[in-house]
Amino acid sequence: MSTFAFSTIHGGILLIAQRMVRALLFFVATGSMTNIGGASSRPVSAGAYHPAMAPVRLVMAVAGYTLDI
Numbered sequence: 001m002s003t004f005a006f007s008t009i010h011g012g013i014l015l016i017a018q019r020m021v022r023a024l025l026f027f028v029a030t031g032s033m034t035n036i037g038g039a040s041s042r043p044v045s046a047g048a049y050h051p052a053m054a055p056v057r058l059v060m061a062v063a064g065y066t067l068d069i
Helices: 002-021 025-037 041-049 051-067
Strands: none
Touching (some): 002 025
């Protein structure tokens, strides 16, 4: 039950923020995935949508683990 409540609140806050800043739903969904998954999911989600993001994936992975963010 708490997982459902957390997911509902998380989704609601994201949709409200999306409307406020007029962002594309794609960017909101990607940001949600990377923030929930932590440092290991950032490079994966960056490259999953566009193969040209491979260099960015590498930088994100190294910076994430180095800075521990």
